[in-house]
Amino acid sequence: MALNKITTEKVRERADIEEVVNDYVPLKKKGQNLWACCPFHNEKTPSFSVSPAKQIYKCFGCGASGDSIQFVMDVEGIGFNEAIKQLAQKYGIEIEEEKAATPEEIQAYNEKESLYIAQAFARDLFVKNLQSDEGKSIGLSYFKERGFNQHIIEKFDLGYALDSWDHLIKSAKSAGHSEEILLKGGLILQKEGESSRKYDRFRGRVVFTIHNLAGKPIAFGARILTQDKKQPKYINSPETAVYHKSDVLYGIYQAKQAIRNEDNCYLVEGYTDVISMHLSGIENVVASSGTSLTENQIKLIKRFTDNVTVLYDGDAAGIKASLRGIDMLLEGGLNVKAVVFPEGEDPDSYSRKVGAKEFQQYLSQHARDFIAFKIDLFAKDASGDPIKRAEIVRQVVQSISKIPDPLIRTEYVKESARLLEVEEGIVMTELNKLLLKTQKDAYFKKKEQENVDSPTPVENLLPEGKKEGGAKQALALQEREMLRLLVNYGFEKVSDELHVCEYLFQETNELKFETPVNQKILKLYKKALKQGVLPEPGYFLKLEDSEIKKVVIDMIAPKHEMSVNWEERHQIYTQRETDDLPKTLYAGILRLKRRVLKKMLDETIQKMKSAGEEEIPELQQVYMELKQFQVQIDRQLGTVIST
Template identity: 35%
Template structure:
């Protein structure tokens, strides 16, 4: 367990902009920073980071919080894991007791898999560094590829002994369960139940995700064993912590350079990435020979919209350059293509050239994707039908580009290059766009019907169908009230109020809300809100108490998460339009919200009475009692309506 004092040191040292910048490219906007939200498909920057408040928030999907909540949501890690991540970043020592065997067993599955992978990473490195076979075979293989020791260390490369149970035996001796050796893909079971090491006799390439966690491994047979073998590489299978179409090899080592250079090079294999790093070009990742997925594209787009597809010049390399390009274009990526000279791939080319020479070659020979596709598909084509099909394919690629100006620019260039009427190309493009819209509309309609069907089935099966409208309105008002408590709970809004015994008092936001609701024994429907209000009242008299800072750094993760979500206003007005924050404005807002809450409660009470009258039957005494209650509730509603200043709606 991490003690409270250490948690406070970690939180005090944490800079929200510094943390979020590890994962999102931020641009300064006024006093805040803004970038593309990492939690949804964000086309325009809607993710705001406030360094003064120490929080971040997406104004489209609503996710955010302080640095701890951001890490928990982004990396899907626990609260203690997020604190440890920050402690490592800011070099804060955490003294923790060793977990007992029982506590280890109770650890979550994901955490257990990460722990096993981290151990395996160290095991593979240790074998290559210390075992005679590891040095003679594994280390020698990497050196034969020209990799320096510092690069081997940077990518944490390793070696697996050829004995088929070497890793599993060592893991079990350390107390790791067979269950997680299998789930991570480090081992597999044969039909007879025997546990076998997946990577035995292979050199190891760890897959490290964007936050530095080991999610998978790739193992390569050594050159002497690859003759006649189709599967030189074996990779981890999909698991709870690893999905191949979500990850990019080298992203952890490349992310800072990608942001700095504002472009990323996409290559095919592990050694391409490693050799380019050794050459001095670090903004490079690999998709391991598969077509790019939306997840991978959106991961890259958080760092840069500019991508260069860097492949060798054979047929396979050209085919690889063509895969997934329409998807890249549709996500707003700017694509360049560079085909290396025949006989070279990024690995071999980078070993022959310095970084300056490589960059100069890239700048001189990279081609805009549309130009590349045009040359590739129309070179030497004279058959009218094939030429027409090629032009349609090119126009279809242009049609998926989201920016209209970019589309029009490309079409104009295509018109000149193809010597075709621009009007014809525009008409063809519009048909593609129209067809795509129709298909999306049909898909949306199918999804709507499916949701309606599911809702109908849930209703038939007596499943909960959600809150009543009045209940939802009440919850919304309660949330707005507690937002004022979290942000301004310590601020005085009433001065010199006289009490029943003749004394005068000042009331803060939290104290006023608590006093007003207590008059009629009212409480929030959400118990978390009641806890927050009680704590705000309790600390209101303490010197130096600031509600927002207190709750953002609260040890209860539910409270601090809520404070983070509500810390930033959902309205981003220009400075000239922003309402000046004053005690009068705050008082009017808080008192109005409390009146709204009371009004919602009274309206719900009126509906409850009406429901009881319908079920009272012929019990006249009960009906008269209910009618009296109804009359009193109506009178209270009228008073509240006048105080709110709204027209009474009967």
């Protein structure tokens, strides 16, 4: 459903970029802007810039850019309308809708919204069931037995599914939910071979609600309490349009603020581990819910912190089997520690056994760096066995090689050499071997994939083809540079009566932009002027064209800021392009004209190659005239060699 433009404009006015981004990544002030490690790709050095003055963000690593609405779209993986609604809810803005969407869009939107509503209904029903006689005697008594108080039960939306084949389906249909949505949401099942036989997925189980980052219920995990060996201990919701298991961590909604505040995330395995740690006063904890870690889950953690502490049950064999998770965390750019509980214990059982205070002390005292943790894990088996000791070195180096930051890798080489009592050079040699092999494998895999996806035509390998592509790219960049000057300085004056935009249009009126997106921006600028609108950067950022917004943000977001201390404290003065704006504009126009001339020269050469003898003299004359213009421009620019 399309949103009323008034709603969209209210959101644009109220949604402060600093507040919105700070909900996901911690920002630190540097100069006039705020900086963080990018939430959209792995990095150790912050290249993600937020400009409160311009209300934009820009990552100089991966190129992501936009305003507060685009940020929510990208970080949550949702559409424009959903982002507007989410921000409207955050800022208490009333949502007004228009009926302007296509039937297909309306259907897709309505279906997704219906799934969210159906999941919320199921959550409410499961919670309500705890107050039934069956729910009290089975579900509530189980939670109380585990020490879960009413506050925790409400905080995590814990519930109970009655031991009935159709309690949910009947209740949902009475409330107006269709069987189709209940099926698509994974709340009911359909018996094979019987088109009309449908029944509840969750029956006779305690229910754990799974929330998305915004706190909406999107799925459920359910545990059986009887000793029925024919049924699995846990069953979970299937993948749906609103639930993708690999993108979700249990407890992330309840933990995100605590993770940011503590600058650390505890990673556990199950639902009850998360809840028990909350009871112990530790809220910065999430669970992978018994599944292997995924890249998207790691990126989700990295939005809030660079530090992870993995909690392991006291089972050496199980720990060794799950070490791949540590390597993935390291590869994701996270700093990793590990805590191992006594044999036979897990976070849930141990916290209940020793109490909150002692449990917190245990975590603090036993958190070990992953290197020391991994060495200790294999040390007993390798005692007195040189072959096994060599294998420990390889295991440790394998993990170090996953760390993207070379300086951190070097420090870990030193530390592991000290702990393993081997020469540092041996560890470094093994590491370099592994890194070289990894790089070679990645290179050949990339080349192989490129050949499969888009085999290179022979003609593209010819020098002239390469030159033509380079010329087009250079021209596009020079067009972009002129637009940058236009967007940033259009209404400044180059003389008492002439504005920058007027000067640029006069000097380039005969030129036609070749790049489509550049054409669009120039056309929009001129159109705005005719309508009496001042097309400053904010004018373009309000458009729904994401390509235009990205290009404009690239134009107005400087990668580096000059420290005020250079001038104020050290009296070191640097020249800025605004110090002599007419000179900057004139040089930009000359470079653009030169690129256009270069393109025309290349085209003339190509025509001469295929022209008949009678056409050659005329083309040569054209070429010489163009070349003379180019030489004149080169002289004015101070270029020594014409290419």
